[in-house]
Amino acid sequence: MSRIGKLPIAIPAGVDVKIDGSTVTVKGPKGELSRQFHPNISIEQEGAALVVARPDDEKQNRALHGLTRSLLANMVGGVHEGFKKELEVNGVGYRAAKQGKQLVLNVGYSHQVFMDEPEGITIEVPAPNRIVILGNDKQKVGQFAAEVREKRPPEPYKGKGIKYANEVIRRKEGKTGKGK
Numbered sequence: 001m002s003r004i005g006k007l008p009i010a011i012p013a014g015v016d017v018k019i020d021g022s023t024v025t026v027k028g029p030k031g032e033l034s035r036q037f038h039p040n041i042s043i044e045q046e047g048a049a050l051v052v053a054r055p056d057d058e059k060q061n062r063a064l065h066g067l068t069r070s071l072l073a074n075m076v077g078g079v080h081e082g083f084k085k086e087l088e089v090n091g092v093g094y095r096a097a098k099q100g101k102q103l104v105l106n107v108g109y110s111h112q113v114f115m116d117e118p119e120g121i122t123i124e125v126p127a128p129n130r131i132v133i134l135g136n137d138k139q140k141v142g143q144f145a146a147e148v149r150e151k152r153p154p155e156p157y158k159g160k161g162i163k164y165a166n167e168v169i170r171r172k173e174g175k176t177g178k179g180k
Contacts, residue, residue: 028079
């Protein structure tokens with residue numbers, strides 16, 4: 001039995017779950033998310049919890065069991081509390097700013113890099129070297145954070161670039177002169 005799949009998902013107060021066949025809609029204070037799941041996996045609401053079950057121990061159903069439960073838990077958590085990714089901009093002259101609904105990055109190129117704020121995502125720039133990405137869909141938040149980081153990934157010699165706040169960059173030693 002899947003250790004993750006068999007765990008019930010607690011539904012917090014203020015979150016409304018509607019199950020229509022294999023489509024689940026979750027509404028909460030941070031918004032609304034809807035997703036279609038595989039028809040083999042059954043999702044049922046028992047009191048203030050969601051329970052995910054599989055019909056048999058076939059390989060595909062075992063794989064879908066834990067996946068479905070994790071996706072549902074992320075949906076419930078997203079509409080209740082939301083998700084957040086923090087990025088740091090390191091480097092001399094490297095900075096981030098927000099203009100309207102655009103993120104403006106100065107990261108060592110001859111031009112500024114402009115990134116539009118996707119739907120359902122909020123970008124905050126509390127300091128010129130910090131970017132905070134907020135949203136209720138974990139996948140969208142993570143994907144946009146990865147796209148921002150991709151504009152100038154951190155390099156191992158000086159550590160310049162855009163990195164996640166909790167990321168550790170393995171530093172390398174530079175070239176040394178030949179022995180005298």
